Amino acid sequence: MDLKEIQNLIKFVSNSGVAEVKLETGDIKITIRTTLEGNTPDITYVQQAPMQQAVQQSAPVQQVAAPAAPSVPAVDENAKYVTIKSPMIGTFYRKPAPDKPTFVEVGSSIGKGDVLCVVEAMKLFNEIEAEITGKIVKILVDDMSPVEFDQPLFLVDPS
Template sequence: MDLKEIQNLIKFVANSGVAEVKLEMDDVKITIRTTLEGNVTETTYVQQMPAQAPLQQAAVPQQIAPVAAAPEVPVVENAHYITIKSPIIGTFYRKPSPDKPMFVEVGKTISKGDVLCVIEAMKLFNEIESEISGKIVKILVDDMSPVEFDQPLFLVDPS
């Protein structure tokens, strides 16, 4: 898809009264957003996908993964640590209530079954218990921060 075709598509969407159009082709992804009020604001995102043979595409994610992991140098250096990850999406809390002490601190020894934090999801507070014993090396999330499923929360030294 060339620039002229993209410009014509933007004009067409702006005049059609549609709020958003997404177009995905083999090598291009385009999203065009407009407002339906008197002023027309256009936001266009064009993403060129690499054109490669299917066998090469299978190899690309394997090549990209180490590059993406490179900024996490401390994690690579601490490969013997175990990462405790969030089992759900929600808001991460380090203490049971504002007037109570933190569940765990860096350097604290934990046992299997100890409560490490609370994650609030849909007005329910879920206690996250340790599945391993060890020592907390690093807390990777700030208190009262949103967390995603499988997001790293703690680094634990099992030794």
Template sequence: MDLKEIQNLIKFVSNSGVAEVKLETGDIKITIRTTLEGNTPDITYVQQAPMQQLAAAPAPAQTAAPVAATPTAATEDNSKYITIKSPMIGTFYRKPAPDKPVFVEVGTTIGKGDVLCVVEAMKLFNEIEAEVTGKIVKILVDDMSPVEFDQPLFLVDPS
């Protein structure tokens, strides 16, 4: 199912007057909810989940519980640092290209405007620049891993 078909489905559902439609095709699940007052879609979910991820999902949830106790102690130590966060959803890269060196390492002194990493979103590579001057204390994300909007990427010591 491509984007045009999804858009046509949303238009059809909003004009039909139904409150909610759920559609499952292979590994794609779509839920469209419309408001009762208007004919515009309220919430549209498009979720694609390969079977490999579904099988692996329960294991990380079990290991996440013991780790959850440690961030409270870590945040107290990190309160003096500035957190640089991801401005978008995408894939985090520490290097400009696979054969190039990383932008920054722990201990690197950075200045305002220095490129720290690249976040790839929809085949566009966006350079993330430092907004502060300081020293990289910790890199919070592994190379080539997915990041969410506002997810912490780096800790910087401004002193």
């Protein structure tokens, strides 16, 4: 089932006046809940059933919200910081090797070209370098965690 089919299903359910619909096909489970009085926006939960693997992992749950009324944008306290994102999918490592110290810690000063972490993809260890000068404010990913493309890794204060 692709995104277009899910969107069409959401429209169909919201126009039908049904409060809740559950659909299971193969490895996909979809639950669509609507409110009859229109007090809250429609929310759709899409969950993919976990595959049998050597390491058991739970499947991610994605929330897809139906279009809602425009709201006032929230003030982001991290807006003054620069976010360093993962350039690829892989496994995030804070150390060059298990017996070595971490590349950076919260409070570390960094400069352009400094190595911040390593992302391993297909047995290749790619060093992620800083493109700005600043101070590490927050590390957003745990060591040895899987990361997605464009996932935030670090918050840096450029001042």
